[in-house]
Amino acid sequence: MEVVHLGRVDYAATFAAMQAYSRSRTSPDGAHQPDLLWMCEHNPVFTQGVAGRPEHLLNPRAIPVVQTDRGGQVTYHGPGQVVAYPLLDLKRAGYFVKEYVYRLEEALIRTLLHFGVTGHRVGGAPGIYVHLADPFGHSVLPQRPQKQVAGKPVPDFAGLAKIAALGIKISRNFAYHGAALNVNMDLTPFYGINPCGYAALQTVDLSTIGVRVETADVEEILARKLVSYLAP
Numbered sequence: 440m441e442v443v444h445l446g447r448v449d450y451a452a453t454f455a456a457m458q459a460y461s462r463s464r465t466s467p468d469g470a471h472q473p474d475l476l477w478m479c480e481h482n483p484v485f486t487q488g489v490a491g492r493p494e495h496l497l498n499p500r501a502i503p504v505v506q507t508d509r510g511g512q513v514t515y516h517g518p519g520q521v522v523a524y525p526l527l528d529l530k531r532a533g534y535f536v537k538e539y540v541y542r543l544e545e546a547l548i549r550t551l552l553h554f555g556v557t558g559h560r561v562g563g564a565p566g567i568y569v570h571l572a573d574p575f576g577h578s579v580l581p582q583r584p585q586k587q588v589a590g591k592p593v594p595d596f597a598g599l600a601k602i603a604a605l606g607i608k609i610s611r612n613f614a615y616h617g618a619a620l621n622v623n624m625d626l627t628p629f630y631g632i633n634p635c636g637y638a639a640l641q642t643v644d645l646s647t648i649g650v651r652v653e654t655a656d657v658e659e660i661l662a663r664k665l666v667s668y669l670a671p
Contacts, residue, residue, distance in 0.1 A: 440525070440669065442662050445479035450486065450516060451505050453479065453524070457615040458508075460526055465611050474531075476665055477524040478658050481516040483628060488512050488606055491636075498631040509606040509616040511565070512636030519624035519644065521658045523617045523665055530612040532671045539669075540565060540605065543618050546664040547603045550620065553660050554650050558602065564594035566635065567603040567620075574648040600643035601634060620661060621645065622654045 445453070457477075464472050485496065485504045488511035495513045496504065502515075516522060529539060547567045548558040558567040559580050570576065586595045603620045621644035629642040645652060 440474040440476050440527075440666050442476045442478065442666065444658070444662075445477055447480040447482065447518065450481045450484040453477070453481070454505065454507060457524060457526060461610060461613045461615045464528065464613055474528055474669075475526040476662060476669075477526065478662050479522050479524070480518055480520060480654065481522060483515075483517040485513055485515055485628070485632060486606075495633040495636050496631075497633065500628075500631060502628055502631075507606075507608075507616070509608045511604075511606045513632045514604050514606065514619070514635060515628045515632060516619060517624055517628060519622050519646075519654055521620045521622055521654060521661055523619070523661055525614060525617050525665060525669055527614040527669060528612060529609065529614055532669065536607075536609055539614060540607070542668045543605055543607075543665075546661065546668040547618060547620060549664045549668070550657065550661045551602070553664075554645065554652060554657070556602075556645065556648065556650060559599070561594050561596065561599065563592065564596075564635070564637070565605045566601055568596070568599040569602050569643060569648060570598055571600050571641070571643070571648075572598055594637070596637065596640055600641040602643050602645070604635060620657065622652065622657045 483502045486507050488509050491512045551558040556574050586593050605618050607616045623646040624644045634640045
């Protein structure tokens with residue numbers, strides 16, 4: 440996997456480039472193109488997934504909203520957030536979508552651990568979360584989801600805040616879009632949405648929980664972890 444550091448780039452143009460590269464790989468001439476890992480930041484933007492519901496976009500203010508083809512609901516990208524886009528041939532990698540998501544999450548968890556933070560999965564809610572009362576503690580969370588709504592289990596975010604989001608697209612075995620890890624952001628825009636479709640879900644970054652680190656340093660560590668955990 441070739442790592443490409445793009446710097447701060449426009450979201451819509453990057454989205455179009457991901458689509459174009461992935462489409463080109465389905466042609467006979469593109470079959471041997473390499474897997475890429477694009478690492479970047481974005482200017483402020485809300486992105487809406489294919490199943491995105493407009494009621495989760497509460498107050499976008501002057502921030503643009505871009506409709507995408509990834510899964511999931513609405514999220515926010517902005518400066519101080521590391522965004523990773525693996526452009527990956529899953530067939531060549533040798534694993535399926537569920538394991539791909541697990542590997543993405545594991546790379547995020549291991550990146551957080553590098554900076555002393557314990558990241559958690561929450562059943563039924565892709566992404567990585569931290570325990571606000573003890574973000575550096577290593578105790579496991581109770582099995583989740585525990586809540587029942589209308590007889591169905593739903594994610595339980597009690598005491599948690601989201602620090603990393605996932606959203607992917609698979610087309611003809613080629614994956615694009617990816618993950619975003621909050622480092623040192625203006626978190627205010629998250630109050631203008633229901634993050635990932637969950638009302639009142641709190642969002643956090645590393646600086647808020649006391650980790651003072653450069654965004655570029657987090658980007659470098661996350662890139663290394665992704666290369667390792669997404670290997671065939």
